[in-house]
Amino acid sequence: MNLPAARPQPLGELIARLSALHPKRIDLSLDRMHRLLARLDHPERLLPPVIHVAGTNGKGSTIAYLRAILEAAGLRVHVFTSPYLVRINECFRLGEKGGGRLADDGELRRVLEHCEQVNAGDPITIFEMETAAAFCLFAEHDADVVLLETGLGGRLDATNVIDRPIAVVITPVSMDHTEFLGNSLTVIAGEKAAIVKRGAPVICAEQAPEAMAVIEAQANRMRAPLHAAGQQWHVGVERGRLVYQDERGLMDLAAPKLFGRHQFDNAGLAIATLRAIEAFRIGMGAFEAGIVGAEWPARMQRLVSGALVDQGPKGCEIWLDGGHNAEGGRVAAAALGDLEERVSRPLVVIAGMMANKDAGAFLANFAGLTRHIVAVSIPGRDNAMPPDRLADAARALGMRVENAASVEAALHALARLAYEVPPRILITGSLYLAGHVLAINGTPPA
Numbered sequence: 478m479n480l481p482a483a484r485p486q487p488l489g490e491l492i493a494r495l496s497a498l499h500p501k502r503i504d505l506s507l508d509r510m511h512r513l514l515a516r517l518d519h520p521e522r523l524l525p526p527v528i529h530v531a532g533t534n535g536k537g538s539t540i541a542y543l544r545a546i547l548e549a550a551g552l553r554v555h556v557f558t559s560p561y562l563v564r565i566n567e568c569f570r571l572g573e574k575g576g577g578r579l580a581d582d583g584e585l586r587r588v589l590e591h592c593e594q595v596n597a598g599d600p601i602t603i604f605e606m607e608t609a610a611a612f613c614l615f616a617e618h619d620a621d622v623v624l625l626e627t628g629l630g631g632r633l634d635a636t637n638v639i640d641r642p643i644a645v646v647i648t649p650v651s652m653d654h655t656e657f658l659g660n661s662l663t664v665i666a667g668e669k670a671a672i673v674k675r676g677a678p679v680i681c682a683e684q685a686p687e688a689m690a691v692i693e694a695q696a697n698r699m700r701a702p703l704h705a706a707g708q709q710w711h712v713g714v715e716r717g718r719l720v721y722q723d724e725r726g727l728m729d730l731a732a733p734k735l736f737g738r739h740q741f742d743n744a745g746l747a748i749a750t751l752r753a754i755e756a757f758r759i760g761m762g763a764f765e766a767g768i769v770g771a772e773w774p775a776r777m778q779r780l781v782s783g784a785l786v787d788q789g790p791k792g793c794e795i796w797l798d799g800g801h802n803a804e805g806g807r808v809a810a811a812a813l814g815d816l817e818e819r820v821s822r823p824l825v826v827i828a829g830m831m832a833n834k835d836a837g838a839f840l841a842n843f844a845g846l847t848r849h850i851v852a853v854s855i856p857g858r859d860n861a862m863p864p865d866r867l868a869d870a871a872r873a874l875g876m877r878v879e880n881a882a883s884v885e886a887a888l889h890a891l892a893r894l895a896y897e898v899p900p901r902i903l904i905t906g907s908l909y910l911a912g913h914v915l916a917i918n919g920t921p922p923a
Contacts, residue, residue, distance in 0.1 A: 529627070650666045
């Protein structure tokens with residue numbers, strides 16, 4: 478697919494213009510997507526084999542493991558993920574021999590402008606436009622596989638136009654985005670499981686029983702082989718190492734570099750996925766290299782240097798996590814518990830959240846670890862939760878809470894306190910907040 482060269486134009490200006498084509502931030506439908514793809518002459522039909530990933534938590538980390546393993550095996554991997562942390566380029570990764578790279582501004586301008594021109598001013602969401610642009614870009618470049626992450630849900634998500642994926646992956650399903658996906662785990666699981674396609678293997682993380690029942694029923698309807706955690710495959714931790722087992726045997730691998738017990742589960746899901754795809758024959762060395770080498774920013778990420786780190790209390794630890802729902806809070810709190818067992822430090826949580834999130838359910842995970850919460854807003858987000866509302870949720874849990882104008886102000890205030898032991902600080906509650914932190918710290922994702 479050869480598209481015309483783009484004229485120079487600031488990328489932010491282009492994104493703003495495309496965002497104005499539809500008045501709603503989220504409006505789930507496949508009609509607009511099918512219309513645009515038809516006008517584009519169906520780039521989605523020209524893609525390399527696709528692994529389609531849905532779920533509530535762990536999608537990005539699982540994709541990071543998949544990419545790292547596949548690249549360690551010498552394969553070229555295109556990746557489309559969302560949302561981005563600092564730059565929209567993070568959503569579009571092009572596979573090349575020896576590893577991939579983020580699409581540059583010129584490449585993105587060209588495909589986005591082409592989609593804009595073909596769309597001819599019709600209503601469309603920015604995510605639909607970005608997804609179509611990813612398909613156009615990926616169709617231009619040879620690769621061995623595409624890793625495709627759903628944006629929201631699955632059934633009506635813009636990515637759910639792929640008819641024949643080589644595998645479908647479902648990460649843990651939990652309560653989130655209830656205003657769009659439904660107010661029960663059963664309904665939400667049905668939305669996620671709708672990406673299952675006839676005959677394509679379904680690789681599923683461990684789920685709550687009601688979610689698992691929905692996924693199993695959908696796999697049966699679509700005659701799709703199901704590979705479920707705890708049933709067809711198992712992953713665990715033994716002596717600090719990752720141990721994976723399925724009917725083909727046992728793998729004893731080094732621990733993931735990404736921190737937290739949940740990362741063993743995400744890595745196991747990636748291993749199970751690649752072992753379920755008959756077209757791939759990946760050696761033990763590539764599995765271990767990928768598990769150890771995978772990186773995914775703002776998921777229990779230790780910030781060890783940067784402009785923001787320099788503003789905190791001397792000798793403190795600063796961790797960044799984009800978790801924003803109850804389950805995301807649970808795994809972050811579990812990771813902090815592991816850190817506390819290794820080296821005990823007082824914990825402070827700096828939290829900022831979006832207005833549609835359940836702050837009480839998220840913060841409750843930290844009630845047994847700290848009583849010190851600092852509530853901040855999220856710069857540049859009109860729909861961010863006011864710090865006062867977040868603070869009220871913390872107080873209702875018996876936590877000591879204060880407000881700060883910004884993350885920087887919160888760190889300055891903490892630096893003035895007298896600590897016998899330098900504190901451990903977690904900045905959390907939103908990927909948007911995490912992106913802001915990485916930007917001002919000077920450590921954006923590469």
